Amino acid sequence: MGRISLDINVLLKPEYLPEETEWGEILNPQGxxxxxxxxxxxxxxxxxxxxKAIVCDMDGTTTTTEALCIHSLETMVRRITGRLDAALWEGLTPDDSPHIIGNSTTRHVxxxxxxxxxxxxxxLVSDSFLNAAFWFFAFGRDARRVAEVADNFKRFTGFSYKDNKLAKEISQWKEQGRIPVESLIFWKARLLPKMEIEPGVSETNAAIDIYYQRYHEILNAIDNGLPITGFGDGEASGSSFISPMPGVAHFLSLIKGWLPENSQSLLPLLKPTEFDMTxxxxxxxxxxxxxxxxxxxAHFRKNPLKIALVTSSIFWEADIVMRQLFVGIREEIAAWPLGERQICELQERFSHYEAVYDAFVTASDSHEIRLKPHRDLYSIALRQMGIKPTxxxxxxxxxxSASGIFSIRAAGIGCAVALPFHQTANHDFSPAAHILKGALPEAILRHRLFLKG
Ligand SMILES: [Mg+2]
Structure with a gap:
């Protein structure tokens, strides 16, 4: 992904595209x-x-969940390499970042x-895969994900999780809320000797399931208001992972035209400090x-914008993340220096993400092989908002992320704005129209959201 301005015009000149069209290259998943x-x-x-409208990524742009994804990817690598703690392996490095953020999970893995x-x-790939598969069968909440794991399980073990004996145990695990060690030992003794997961598509699928187990375990905990364990020595809570990126609450209230005329008082909270200015x-x-x-x-009070959230996460994940995010937004608004009624009104408007977004597009609307940097998710969002190509x-x-910016351009949107943060700062953002170190506050306060005139 990422090479642009290829000389393809020399080879092909489709008449329906302008002469000066820029081209980009996408590397597909294996197979x-x-x-x-x-x-x-x-x-x-x-x-x-x-x-007229804004399209916006979720992880890393609207919320701070990239850290969760990176932690889950790192956990997968630790499990299949047997280097479980930091003394054995320091973990993923900043060099890994452009390759593990913003693309499809398949490409990251x-x-x-x-x-x-x-x-x-x-x-260890086989062993960790079985741990992941059993976890999904007992506690997985997303039916499509469980079905994908079940397909892999059948392929790797020749065994269906609907087999009577296993199915019976799975329902006991569900009831008990845990998988007893003796059950794990029994099933592993039976299944592991038959398993051989070859490098290639099979191994990638197994690793994806191992990754998702950790990620979904954390999301389940967040959704149930439980502490998240397994981060260093301590525990963490949902709000420590999922909170609004700087300026998101201001930005959404602003473009929807919901801010009262006395909203100048909100400016100091937008922290317009860390961006370059002439x-x-x-x-x-x-x-x-x-x-x-x-x-x-004033402009958006008269002309409210449509906005789409576009994410390579599946719906089940995005729904949990966005509900948790909106808890954070309502808390932030509670502290805004506005009248009590104005605060209540705004909190009411942010009661649920569906009340804010005009389109909500997730990986569940497409397929793993067509996620960013492909244009599909953004094309779906534009269509759902009723925005015509003209x-x-x-x-x-x-x-x-780089692949997200590419995806926006590939969907036909020319004003693709990169908002890198520390984990994506080294991405190649050359297809972006702007790269803003100051994120959304800079887009609003310095660039006036790129409105012409
Ligand atoms: Mg992102």
Whole structure:
């Protein structure tokens, strides 16, 4: 993924695309034809003439969950290499980041298997896969994910989890809320000798299931308000992993036109500090910030925007993350210096994410092999919001990862804005129209959301 401006125009000149069309290349997951795809990108645009809609990524752009995904990927690598604690292996490094954030889980896992290949122990892949499979059969909540694990289980063991004896035990595990060690020993003794998971698609599928077990275990805990164990020495809670990225509550209230006229009082909370400005901008930054805020809040009160959330997570995951996020947003709003009634009204508007988003597109709307950097999720979002291709130049897309930015451009949106944070700071954002170190506050306060004029 990521090479752009290929000389493909020399080879092919589709008449339906402008001469100057930029092209980009996507590396597909293993086993998909073709290995690489070359796709046209929407014409890059620094501004939007008359903003109509926004499309926005979830992890790393709207919320802070990237850390959870990285932890779950690292746990998978630890389990299949037998290096469970930091003394044996320091863990994933910043060099891994561009390859494990923002793409499909398949691509992330393929990269890690390749990189850590010399340390992988095939018997640990089988053993960890069985742990994951049993966990999903007993406690998995997403039916599609459980079905995928069940398919792999059948392929690797020749055994169905609906087999009478196993099915009976699984229902006991569900009731007890735990899998007894003696059951695990019994089933592993029976199944492991038959298992051979070859490197390639099978091993990737097994590793994906091992990754998802950890990730879903954590999401289950968050959804049930339970502490999350297994992070260093201590425990963590949902709110320590899932909270709004800086400026998200302001941003959503602003573009929906929900901010009252006295909303200048919210500006100090937007922390407009950490972005680059020209000297001229800096000399009048206080005025510029106030003017832009006043302009945008008045503008969007009259012209509220549509917004889509677009994520490569499956619906079950995104739903938990977004519900938890909205708890955080309502808490943030409770502390805003506004009147009591205004706060109640705003909290009411943020009672559920469905009341805010005009489209909510997850991996469950597509397929693992068509996630970012493919355009599909963003194309679905544009369609669900009723935005016509002639209006794609009136849309802004926000993403924190390279493959997400590519995906926005591949869906035909020219104003793709990268909001890197510390875990994605080293991504290649060359297809982005803007790269904003100051994230959403910078987009709002410095760039006035790229509105032309
Ligand atoms: Mg992201």
């Amino acid at each position: 998909v034809f073709p290995e690489r795809e070359i796709v046209p990108l929407g014409p890059k645009s620094a501004t939007v003439p008359d903003l 393929e990269y890690l298997l390749n990189k850590y290949r010399p340390h992988i122990q095939p018997e 000297d001229t901008e800096r000399s009048r930054s206080a005025d510029m910030i106030k003017e832009n805020w006043a302009y945008l809040s 209006d794609f130049d009136r849309v802004i897309g926000f993403e924190d």
